[in-house]
Amino acid sequence: MNRTILIADDETRMRILVADFLEQAGYNTIEAKNGEEALSLYGKHPDIDLLILDVMMPLMNGWEVCHAIRDYSKVPIIMLTAKNTETDELTGFQKGADEYITKPFSPMILVARVNALIKRTYMDKQVYSKGLLLVDYNRISVTVDHVPVELSQTEYRLLTFFIENEQQVISREQLLNHIWGMDYFGTDRTVDTHINRLRMKLLAAGTYIQTVRGHGYKYEVK
Amino acid sequence: MNRTILIADDETRMRILVADFLEQAGYNTIEAKNGEEALSLYGKHPDIDLLILDVMMPLMNGWEVCHAIRDYSKVPIIMLTAKNTETDELTGFQKGADEYITKPFSPMILVARVNALIKRTYMDKQVYSKGLLLVDYNRISVTVDHVPVELSQTEYRLLTFFIENEQQVISREQLLNHIWGMDYFGTDRTVDTHINRLRMKLLAAGTYIQTVRGHGYKYEVK
DNA sequence: GCCTATTATCACAGTTATGTCACAACTATC
DNA sequence: GATAGTTGTGACATAACTGTGATAATAGGC
Numbered sequence: 318m319n320r321t322i323l324i325a326d327d328e329t330r331m332r333i334l335v336a337d338f339l340e341q342a343g344y345n346t347i348e349a350k351n352g353e354e355a356l357s358l359y360g361k362h363p364d365i366d367l368l369i370l371d372v373m374m375p376l377m378n379g380w381e382v383c384h385a386i387r388d389y390s391k392v393p394i395i396m397l398t399a400k401n402t403e404t405d406e407l408t409g410f411q412k413g414a415d416e417y418i419t420k421p422f423s424p425m426i427l428v429a430r431v432n433a434l435i436k437r438t439y440m441d442k443q444v445y446s447k448g449l450l451l452v453d454y455n456r457i458s459v460t461v462d463h464v465p466v467e468l469s470q471t472e473y474r475l476l477t478f479f480i481e482n483e484q485q486v487i488s489r490e491q492l493l494n495h496i497w498g499m500d501y502f503g504t505d506r507t508v509d510t511h512i513n514r515l516r517m518k519l520l521a522a523g524t525y526i527q528t529v530r531g532h533g534y535k536y537e538v539k
Numbered sequence: 540m541n542r543t544i545l546i547a548d549d550e551t552r553m554r555i556l557v558a559d560f561l562e563q564a565g566y567n568t569i570e571a572k573n574g575e576e577a578l579s580l581y582g583k584h585p586d587i588d589l590l591i592l593d594v595m596m597p598l599m600n601g602w603e604v605c606h607a608i609r610d611y612s613k614v615p616i617i618m619l620t621a622k623n624t625e626t627d628e629l630t631g632f633q634k635g636a637d638e639y640i641t642k643p644f645s646p647m648i649l650v651a652r653v654n655a656l657i658k659r660t661y662m663d664k665q666v667y668s669k670g671l672l673l674v675d676y677n678r679i680s681v682t683v684d685h686v687p688v689e690l691s692q693t694e695y696r697l698l699t700f701f702i703e704n705e706q707q708v709i710s711r712e713q714l715l716n717h718i719w720g721m722d723y724f725g726t727d728r729t730v731d732t733h734i735n736r737l738r739m740k741l742l743a744a745g746t747y748i749q750t751v752r753g754h755g756y757k758y759e760v761k
Numbered sequence: 762g763c764c765t766a767t768t769a770t771c772a773c774a775g776t777t778a779t780g781t782c783a784c785a786a787c788t789a790t791c
Numbered sequence: 792g793a794t795a796g797t798t799g800t801g802a803c804a805t806a807a808c809t810g811t812g813a814t815a816a817t818a819g820g821c
Contacts (some may be wrong), residue, residue: 457708457754469808470753505768507810513769530767530818691797729799731779752778752807 320435321345321364325355325382326371326397335369338424339431352377356385359392367435369427370414371397383414393438395430397422445480448538450522452480461522471496472515479526479536488533542657543567543586547577547604548593548619557591560646561653574599578607581614585680585687589657591649592636593619605636612678615656619644667702670760672744674702683744693718694737701748701758710755 322344326332329350336346347362349355353376359365368386370379377385383394396414415438416430443454449462457473459466468476474496479487489508497503512534516523527535544566548554551572558568569584571577575598581587590608592601599607605616617638638652667674671684679695681688690698696718701709711730719725734756738745749757 455708456706456757456759457751471809504811506812509768510770510810513771516769528768528818693798726800727779728801732781732799735780735782750779 319343319345320366320439321347321362322431323347323349323355323358323362323365323368325349325352325369325374325379327351327374328371331371334424335427338428342428342432344431351375352379352382355382359386359390363390365392366439367431368392368394369397369431370394393434395427395434448522448525450519450525450538452477459519461520464520466518466520468515468518471511472518475511475515476519479534482536484535484537486529486532486535491533541565541567542588543569543584544653545569545571545577545580545584545587545590547571547574547591547596547601549573549596550593553593556646557649560650564650564654566653573597574601574604577604581608581612585675585678585682587614589653590614590616591619591653592616612680614678617649617652617656670744670747672741672747672760674699681741683742686742688740688742690737690740693733694740697733697737698741701756704758706757706759708751708754708757713755 322339324332324335324339324346325348326335327350332348332350336348339346347358347365349358352370352374355368355370355374356377359368368382370382372379374382379396383396386392386394393416394414395416395418397418415434418427418430445452445454451460451463453459454477459468459473459476475492478492478495489505492508493501493503497507512526516526519525525536525538527537529535544561546554546557546561546568547570548557549572554570554572558570561568569580569587571580574592574596577590577592577596578599581590590604592604594601596604601618605618608614608616615638616636617640618636619640638656640649640652666676673682673685675681676699681690681695681698697714700714700717711727714730715723715725719729734748738748741747747758747760749759751757
């Protein structure tokens with residue numbers, strides 16, 4: 318799938334240069350010649366995957382555009398800043414961008430940064446999030462209410478199995494089969510203990526794993 | 540950010556002259572009065588951004604210093620050579636420098652060349668910095684909390700591979716494949732040992748490499 | 762409210778994964 | 792070919808995880 322990138326710069330030559338390189342790298346591009354146009358275009362094309370904003374632009378400068386978009390979107394933004402020393406100290410307002418590239422820059426660098434940022438943003442999004450719970454399958458990490466939680470392998474597999482079967486009642490036997498293996502002969506107590514440990518570690522989200530008396534357990538976010 | 544330049548020349552007058560001009564141009568300078576001192580100073584100050592080496596120096600001549608530094612660093616080097624015709628043909632040994640300036644030269648020329656070289660080198664500067672850790676891909680150097688850290692090749696490759704895959708869990712098998720090669724059959728203990736050595740050398744930043752029990756390791760700056 | 766079946770909790774010992782160390786083999790350099 | 796640095800490996804230590812039975816707590820039926 319080709320990603321689409323909005324390039325906002327008032328210098329036509331620069332815009333075309335950047336657009337050319339990005340298109341050669343396989344991206345679709347949309348150009349804006351001032352801040353207002355950039356904002357308006359992004360509003361009309363919510364499928365834009367990344368924005369490159371020059372700081373110095375008429376009507377609205379890059380920071381203002383960045384700020385306005387950040388109010389409602391987490392789309393990745395790269396700022397093109399002047400090379401002077403002021404860029405070192407970012408004021409409170411001058412935040413919210415994902416990358417900063419100082420002019421002058423080589424087009425190769427720009428493309429490399431864009432590639433990296435796109436990858437970071439879109440490729441690695443295997444994340445489950447519901448209620449207080451967040452599971453990142455790439456990092457094999459779990460957080461509850463933004464607090465990292467360390468799970469053992471069995472606990473992690475239990476949790477992900479529950480998530481895959483949200484709202485379904487799962488018997489201890491099913492769990493023994495899926496988590497421990499078909500040929501494993503564990504006791505119900507084994508399951509109980511691991512469920513217990515998992516609930517403990519999940520803190521407030523522990524209540525998501527409910528006991529269904531006589532049948533097993535059920536994962537449900539209330 | 541001000542760049543730092545090391546000037547190595549045995550003639551005090553020349554050293555001061557060059558240093559003055561460079562400082563007026565906004566650089567920090569460090570002076571060495573012979574080759575050995577130059578090499579030692581560069582070792583102690585891995586933040587030096589460019590070296591100017593006179594060829595004719597006591598203890599170690601400029602080429603020897605250049606050669607020694609090139610073994611482990613890609614830092615830009617300007618050689619000051621005598622004006623005789625021999626300099627036209629560079630022998631195999633007389634390589635590795637980025638610029639050659641023949642004496643006598645005008646200070647203006649020197650500053651211009653320095654500016655150009657600095658720009659050329661660091662415009663595409665590839666530096667990774669996060670938390671206590673700083674990796675300079677150009678120099679192939681690593682510092683932790685501003686303290687230079689010496690890594691072996693395997694350790695360096697491990698670290699950079701982790702950085703490229705920040706926050707991702709990487710299995711021992713993946714590491715063996717990427718760092719040691721597809722057809723390599725190492726044991727898990729090999730990986731563990733190198734991870735261990737890397738963590739040790741990274742001092743406080745060693746905790747950035749986390750063990751994910753049952754899966755491998757993960758690089759993450761907390 | 763009592764009884765019983767079911768589930769929760771706990772401590773402990775067995776198991777497994779990882780950390781650490783020493784050493785010999787290897788490499789590059791002089 | 793001597794030297795210092797690097798590397799891979801196995802042995803062992805350490806830490807983390809796991810399963811189990813004993814016991815406590817609980818829910819639901821009566």
